Amino acid sequence: MIDFQLTEQQTELRDRTVAFVRDELIPLEHTGEPTRVDDEFRRELVALGHAAGLVAPHAPIEWGGLGLDHVSMSEVFIAAGYSLLGPLAMNCFAPDEGNMNLLSKVATREQNERWLRPLVAGEIRSCFAMTEPAPGAGSDPRAMQTTVARDGDEFVVNGTKWLITGADGAGFAIIMAREADDDSGRRATMLLADMDTPGITIEREIATLDRSFPGGHPVVRFDDVRIPATDVLGEPGRGFEYAQVRLAPARLTHCMRWLGAAIRAHDIATAHARERQAFGKTLVDHEGVGFMLADNEIDIQQCRLAIWHTAWLLDQGEAAGRESSMTKVLCSEATDRIVDRCQQVLGGLGFTHETAVGQIATEIRAFRIYDGPSEVHRWSIARQLGRR
Ligand SMILES: Cc1cc2nc3c(=O)[nH]c(=O)nc-3n(C[C@H](O)[C@H](O)[C@H](O)COP(=O)(O)OP(=O)(O)OC[C@H]3O[C@@H](n4cnc5c(N)ncnc54)[C@H](O)[C@@H]3O)c2cc1C
Incomplete structure (x- = not known):
């Protein structure tokens, strides 16, 4: 049975992540022209993650992670994605997060001691x-x-x-x-x-x-x-099989992180629309703007539900390949729409790096391409329909 009630532990971890991102990471965000995150900064971020007890929420406890199941990960990863620095500080960014998952399922104990343990700790990438x-x-x-x-x-x-x-x-x-x-x-x-x-x-x-x-x-x-x-x-000879072991959960965690980023953009655009005046009233009171923000809310809700459902299936031991495909297409396209609407609501500001929205818009675009382009997922779902 699927239950939408978060447990006390899930709520505590989600809230702790929200506070960590808000209080410790957002103030460290670079403003102005984005620069590539280097390893020195990444290590500083991971040290903050360790101090907050939030490193590698997805990885097995045995290897140094928090051992969360997929449903528990959902809200934590969404909260982490609220800042582009969140997944780095919590060492749950791609491709390392998917690699940790694959190693923990397929690698030998010796291989995991050598590679997985330092990877989970954030000592290496x-x-x-x-x-x-x-x-x-x-x-x-x-x-x-x-x-x-x-x-x-x-x-x-x-x-x-x-x-x-x-x-x-x-x-x-x-x-x-x-x-x-x-x-x-x-x-x-x-x-x-x-x-x-x-x-x-x-x-x-x-x-x-x-x-x-x-x-x-x-x-x-x-x-x-x-x-x-x-x-x-x-x-x-079993590489393609292992690629599938990695892909379905890895696609889903991308959905979680990017949904967090899209929610951030939506919050920025909503705050702006409540303040900025045009033609005698705030932007949000113009139907054209209010509807864009309402559409964002609808997209966010659909993404969250699809993520939760696929996460739940994975926790039941299902491969959930089809559902993760559908969720990936839905989330990559919906988050793209959300962020695009946010840029529109912000007007000229949306085309600058004065807020986080500009960088989120640039970063999020590739999600419709990696881990399978939308067209390939649609093609694969359609092919399965043909076979039934
Ligand atoms: C930011 C980023 C990070 C990446 N990181 C990694 C990484 O860490 N490791 C790694 O191995 N790869 C990585 N990739 C590569 C990524 O996985 C590939 O770009 C992706 O699989 C698509 O392959 P391709 O670029 O060769 O496009 P192609 O296979 O040439 O496809 C081009 C386009 O053709 C269309 N198309 C293809 N097949 C079909 C079909 N059956 N039906 C309809 N349309 C179709 C789609 O629109 C597709 O976008 C990354 C890519 C990006 C952009």
């Missing part, structure tokens, strides 16, 4: 290397060009990845590569490798529109990278 420049893997992972071949007790990886969030400065990578002798594109292997492993090179930084992800989204080359068999994640 990680990256997830799947996408490749054309004609390689993107929406269609079977187009993967990066190969892995076994050589005795080692696996040898060759290929180029791009748009790899956080790669510059990451401690390690989860690399997805197809088996060299498999032409079907169906057998892929995931491997763990420290970023200073010989043969791994950050080829170049890509100038992207966003700024909030430490380590950017660079091009990464793998030239004869030799990885011991002990550092394969799970079993060879």
Whole structure:
């Protein structure tokens, strides 16, 4: 049975997160032209998160997290997302949060001691290397060009990845590569490798529109990278299966964080609309503006309900692939609409960095593309309808 009543513990944690973000993080937000968050600042933020007892709410207690289930995470992540600094301070930002989840489910105890424990503590960052420049893997992972071949007790990886969030400065990578002798594109292997492993090179930084992800989204080359068999994640050949283990919850946490950011934009726009006068009354009293803000409220409510439902399914042990797809499309498009309306309500101010709305608008756009573009999710849902 789904229950919309938060428990005392959930309420306490949500309220503590709200206060942490409001009192400690928002005052640290950069005003003016956004700059890329560097690792020194990230570490300062994580120290604040530790002091508040709010680091890695999603990660298992055994590995240093708070061990929340998905429903409990929902309100906490939404509250964290209210500032773009929240997920960094609480060490629940992408791609690390999804990587922690994957490792905790698939990695061996030794691998987790080596990589997961320091990752949960925020001592290191990680990256997830799947996408490749054309004609390689993107929406269609079977187009993967990066190969892995076994050589005795080692696996040898060759290929180029791009748009790899956080790669510059990451401690390690989860690399997805197809088996060299498999032409079907169906057998892929995931491997763990420290970023200073010989043969791994950050080829170049890509100038992207966003700024909030430490380590950017660079091009990464793998030239004869030799990885011991002990550092394969799970079993060879099951990479696509593990990608699904990572994806459904990771999509949902993106929905939570970006909903938090959209709510922030909505609060700023609403406050502005209550103050600013035009044609003898406040903006909010003009129907055109009031309706935009009302539409925001409707979108926020729908996103929250869809997130909660998918979170609940995941907590019941369901894969929830279809629901997470639908929620991802709904939230990525609705939060985009919300923030766009906020910019409109703010008038010229909405096109500046005088408020947080400008940066949120820039950062949120890519969510309709990564973790599956909207069109690919629709295509996949439609295909399932065809098969039924
Ligand atoms: C900010 C950002 C961060 C990222 N971080 C990472 C990361 O950390 N690791 C990583 O591996 N990747 C990452 N990516 C890459 C991201 O996952 C890919 O961009 C995404 O999967 C789409 O692949 P593509 O760019 O190759 O687009 P393509 O596959 O070339 O698709 C282009 C467009 O074609 C359309 N399209 C494709 N297939 C279909 C279909 N079946 N039906 C209808 N339309 C379709 C869609 O509109 C799509 O947007 C990131 C991307 C961004 C923008």
